[in-house]
Structures are given as C-alpha cells and as structure tokens.
Amino acid sequence: PLAVAQILDALAELDADSTVEVIVIARGGGSLEDLLPFSDEALLRAVVAARTPVVSAIGHEQDTPLLDFVADARASTPTDAAKRVVPDVAEQAAGVDALRGRARRVLVHRLDLETRRLADLRGRPVLAAPLREIEHREQGVEALRTRSRRCVAHAVDVAERDLVHAAARMRALSPAATLERGYALIQKLDGQVVRSPADVAGGEMLAVRVAGGSFAARAQAAGATGAGAGEGGAGEGDSE
Numbered sequence: 331p332l333a334v335a336q337i338l339d340a341l342a343e344l345d346a347d348s349t350v351e352v353i354v355i356a357r358g359g360g361s362l363e364d365l366l367p368f369s370d371e372a373l374l375r376a377v378v379a380a381r382t383p384v385v386s387a388i389g390h391e392q393d394t395p396l397l398d399f400v401a402d403a404r405a406s407t408p409t410d411a412a413k414r415v416v417p418d419v420a421e422q423a424a425g426v427d428a429l430r431g432r433a434r435r436v437l438v439h440r441l442d443l444e445t446r447r448l449a450d451l452r453g454r455p456v457l458a459a460p461l462r463e464i465e466h467r468e469q470g471v472e473a474l475r476t477r478s479r480r481c482v483a484h485a486v487d488v489a490e491r492d493l494v495h496a497a498a499r500m501r502a503l504s505p506a507a508t509l510e511r512g513y514a515l516i517q518k519l520d521g522q523v524v525r526s527p528a529d530v531a532g533g534e535m536l537a538v539r540v541a542g543g544s545f546a547a548r549a550q551a552a553g554a555t556g557a558g559a560g561e562g563g564a565g566e567g568d569s570e
Contacts, residue, residue: 333367338376345380352415353380355397356387356408368395377401387411509541516547 337355344350355377357368367373368388377384378400386401387408398404405411456463501507509515516524517537524530530549538547 334370334373337367337373341373341376341380341384345382350382352383352385354385354387354405354408354411354415355401356385356405356411357389358408359390359393365389365393365395368397373397374400385411385415506541509539515539 341353341355344353355368357365365388368386374396377386377397383402385403385405386395386397387405387410388395388397389407391406403414405414451457505515515538517539518524518530519535519537522529524536530536532549534549536547536549538545
C-alpha cells in the first residue's frame with residue numbers, strides 16, 4: 331500500500347538530481363495485485379512530467395502495467411533494462427563493426443554495379459562510334475533529298491506534258507487556227523460580225539481579219555461583177 335508514495339518520492343529526488351541521466355523503475359515478477367501500484371494515476375502523471383528519461387521494467391514480458399505506456403522506454407525485464415541503459419561496450423563495438431562492414435559491402439556492390447553499367451553504355455555502338463550514327467542519318471537525309479528531287483522532276487515533267495497537250499487543244503479550238511486554214515472574219519465598223527450577205531449594204535466599209543492581219547474592204551452592191559475593193563475572199567461573207 332505504501333509503494334506508490336515511496337516511488338513518487340524516489341522519482342522526485344532522482345529527477346531533481348542533475349547528475350542522474352536515466353531513471354529505471356523496475357520490479358521482478360509478481361501477481362496482478364503486486365503490480366497494481368505501477369498502474370496508479372498519480373505515478374503515471376509524475377512519470378510523464380519528469381524531465382529525466384524513465385525506463386519501465388516491471389515484471390516479466392507478459393506483464394503490461396500502464397506505466398509501460400507512459401514511460402520513455404519499456405524493457406521486458408529489469409535485466410533487459412540494465413542492458414538497454416548500460417550496453418556492453420564490446421558488443422556495441424562489434425555491432426558497429428558489423429554495420430560498417432555491411433555498409434562497405436553494399437557500397438562496393440553498388441560501385442561495381444554502376445561500373446558495369448557504365449561499361450555497357452560505353453560499349454554501345456552509339457557511344458563507341460558516335461559519328462557512325464550521324465553518317466547513317468546523313469545518308470538517310472541524302473536519300474530523301476534525291477527522292478524528293480526525282481518526285482519534283484517527275485511532277486514537273488507530267489505538268490509540262492499536260493500543258494503542251496492543253497495548249498495544243500486550245501490552238502485547235504482557237505479562232506486563230508480557223509483563220510490559218512484560210513477563213514476570214516468580216517466585221518462592220520461597229521464590230522458586229524457579218525454572218526449573211528443580207529447583213530451588208532452595198533458600198534458599206536467592212537473590216538476583214540485573216541490569219542496574217544486585218545484590212546478594210548468595201549461591199550459590192552447586189553448583182554455587181556468584176557474585181558473591186560470587196561474582192562479578196564470576203565465577198566461571200568465567210569465567217570467562223
């Protein structure tokens with residue numbers, strides 16, 4: 331019944347001592363009733379308020395008083411607490427050496443891995459002979475340029491042939507081609523085309539257009555004969 335008060339006094343005394351680095355609250359195994367003081371609310375609040383780190387080492391592994399949940403560290407037994415607070419120097423040194431050796435092996439393995447990876451990269455053709463890829467690309471560009479020239483030249487040839495054919499058709503359908511075959515285009519002075527002798531009055535001045543050029547002519551009166559200014563292929567009023 332006096333355990334809680336005694337533990338509180340001891341805890342306050344140790345916490346006030348600046349030379350104390352850690353406080354261990356420990357007890358060996360016991361019944362549930364024997365361990366109840368270590369779940370007391372006043373003790374739990376005092377442990378939380380303590381400035382010095384507190385280690386809980388109550389009973390055995392299966393014992394879990396509430397002190398275990400508020401202490402800075404929990405030990406399964408008082409012996410475990412002693413090992414945690416004052417570890418074996420040789421054991422800790424061996425652990426540090428083991429960690430150092432493990433870190434060295436990991437680092438060496440990583441360096442070996444990166445070295446092999448770098449060697450693989452340097453052995454690739456693109457890095458072993460970087461100009462070879464550029465030359466290959468250059469050949470591809472030259473092939474495309476040659477192909478484009480052929481395509482453009484072919485397109486120009488086809489367009490040129492089409493243009494020649496179109497020009498020939500236009501010349502065949504042109505009125506000038508009809509004039510070149512010997513026909514004449516007769517017009518009045520106002521530009522009206524003469525299509526019938528009835529359209530022309532006797533003595534009327536006409537404009538005659540042939541393949542070689544144009545000249546003026548005078549229409550003969552109806553029934554007139556002989557060679558006059560109206561002769562020369564235009565007397566019959568031929569037109570396109």
